[in-house]
Amino acid sequence: MLPTPKLAHIPGPPAPPMIGHTLQIVRDPYGTQAQFIDRFGPVYKTHMLGRWRVNLCGPDAMEFVLLNRDGIFSNAGGWDALQRLFPGGLLLQDGEIHRKSRRIMTEAFRAGALRDYRRRMGDAVDTLLAGWPARQPFGFYDAIKDLTLRMGGAVFMGLPLDGALARHLNRAIRAEIRATVTPIRLPLPFTPMWRGVRGRRFLRETFRSLIDERRATGGEDFFSRMCLARDEEGAGWDEEELLDQFNLLIMAAHDTTATTLTAMVWALAAHPEWQARVAAEVSERDPARCDVDLAEMTDTALVFREALRLVAPVPFIPRLATEPFRWRGLHIPAGTSISLNPGFTMLSEDLYTDPQRFDPERFAPGRAEDRRHKFAWTPFGGGAHKCLGMHFAETQVKLFLAALLRRYRVSLVDAADPGWQRMPIPRPRGGLPVVLEPRLGTLRRAVKHAAG
Template sequence: MPTRAALSHIPGPPLPPLVGHTLTIARDSYGTQQEYIRRYGPVYKTKMLGVWRVNLCGPDALEYVLLDQEKNFSSEGGWDALRKIYPGGLILQDFDKHRMNRRIMTAAFRASAIREYRARMEQTMNDLLLSWPRERPFDFYAAIKDLTLRMGGAVFMGLPLDGALAQKINRAIKNEIRASVTPIRHAIPFTPMWHGVRGRDFLRNTFRDLIAERRETGGNDFFSQMCVATDDDGHAWDEEQIVNQFNLLIMAAHDTTATSLTVMMSALGSHPEWQRRLVQEVADLGDVPLDEDALAKMTETDKVFREALRLVPPVPFIPRLALRDFHWQGFDIPAGTSLALNPGVTMLSPDLYTSPEGFDPDRFSPERAEDRSHRFAWTPFGGGAHKCIGMHFATMQVKLFVATLLRRNRVGLPYGAPEWQRMPIPKPKGGLPLVLRPATALRRAA
């Protein structure tokens, strides 16, 4: 890790004693970053949780580092904080090893497998949504996190919805996620990291116990698919690799989708004209199964999803570690430097988007296509070798949810739209109080 002296030529804000820039950035991470970019330019240094980090800002930096033509940048080193809970997951691998494992993982995401997951998800989502309250406020953020976790048990693992095992697994997953963002990185008893490590051990043992059975019986869930997945040359994973890869996959899939849906519901409640457009789009589908063809017609929903991801990306920072000295925008940056890329503030840049703070899904229409102003202008799913492998799955899940919900309900915000906390992971401050009203009652009243 380079010392402060090795980075002395990189500009940056004065260093507060003891805690460095941690508290300032934690308090208002976007505002602080935007201010630093204004003052110091797109390359500046900060010290967070005791580590000096060089921030490389803007779409050119995203393109340069994520495409990584010279193999200078390590995702494994960047995401090192996840190693204790998610050892051996795709995001913690680099270059040839990563490419080999990603090819095997791709088998679980092939179109026919996704079709099977969709059918399972449609039924499960219907059942779960029927149990949600109507005509009284509830916290949508908590409810959607619970729904995606419970659906995860069914779609990701092929477990019964409310079985005791599914519940234990969900608790362990929550503990792992909490541990992955806690600042105390040692497993001191009863701290989040301690609970996370126990959750990890429970999950790894549970997954390991299921492998033999799933290899024999197969199944149309992610886990079963990963047990039998091979690349084009017939390479498959051993037990340890299945356990590692699956453990990371469920984490990567869970909070991200729940956060996007929360942003979307908040936007539909605040922008009735957009809710009407989506209601109309869903009505135009008719009373058909929500299959691939039906979801492909949901282009307005797609725009709202894209805008939600632009305004509140679930992964607003992407870390990398420099493996070699490199030169960027006039600066020499030494090997061993921690780097932070910032898709979050990049997607709020007035150089790329008109009125970037506003909710305006039509900016994604073919006529305006603001996301095409730069190859890396819109990057909620990252880019390059580690680009989100679940992007199409997430889009399908979001459309399925929106159609299922709006077929029967309308969305209202009794207390208005929430403010968003951006770090360590984005969430609405105080949750998202929401009221669902039956669509038929509203039609009658109109």
């Protein structure tokens, strides 16, 4: 147990009683950070979710902390806000336990497994998009949340696309996410934390009911592979470890993918020249076919990277210092909670030209602005805890956009920037209303199908 750190020498604003700066940061994390950096510099403290945290700003800080060459920064201690809801997940592990779990989980991301997921995702996307409305406004964010959840149920759990279980899973996952940033950290009745704990219980019971069957019969879905996964020494997870790992995984994969797709569709609808480029790239290509090289979808990849820069799915990364260290001339004692700022850093004028502007070409080989610093572009983190699912996420995004843009042109109901609620998981204020206009080829196929 580390002692409570003494941080009086660290600059920072006074904290309101009880809730500290939590609500201010949740409402406007980037604006708050810009304000505090102007007042206090790139190292300052804030009171967030019940404790003081020292913010280390910029790419140098991310490189130092995330690479963790001296082994003094703890993931488990940093993600303290998730301990009640996601204990034992990969994100909340350190050292040899983390390395073992990562080796086991890697088995579910092998090339053969990704091919199976790709086929299942392609079939699911085609089926689910058929139910979306055309020529009438609808909220894209809620629609894509529902689609990714139902598709995730098929790909991650081998469940049918339709059914009451998907709706129950969605409610439980949302309850867990809301509970991660609630100022009231105890599960008092009818509070967000209480609902989050209930959601966690439901998810674990659902997963537990499937384990014996999947271990006996296997399957091509993610959960079946995790049930059977072993590292090179033959070690796997016991039942409790498996439940902890999958509970965290399905939450993280579902919401971050929905956010990224929403940001990409908003950007493409607001910039029709880029929508035309991506649509042309996918018009003759069906990424659901495993013989199609997704790496050839270069314009889609540029948009993917730019959307993640503008709307980082994980705006802040926490760690706990287990040993004292110095940064920017300041002594940071052991036991200090550290906060890094990848989302804010990726909007820095020091790294990117006109950083608020949508400009996918900034990632093209001739410019490569993301290479101005090793940690200039970090939506998937870095170091030993860099996200295992980043290639899976890009595959999922390319499959969806190919299916969508072969069928429809997307336009915004309101041309103004929707504004983004950045925490806990970014989402557009107002839900991003859009209209889908069928492309000519889609109309021809529909007429041909109706004729028989």
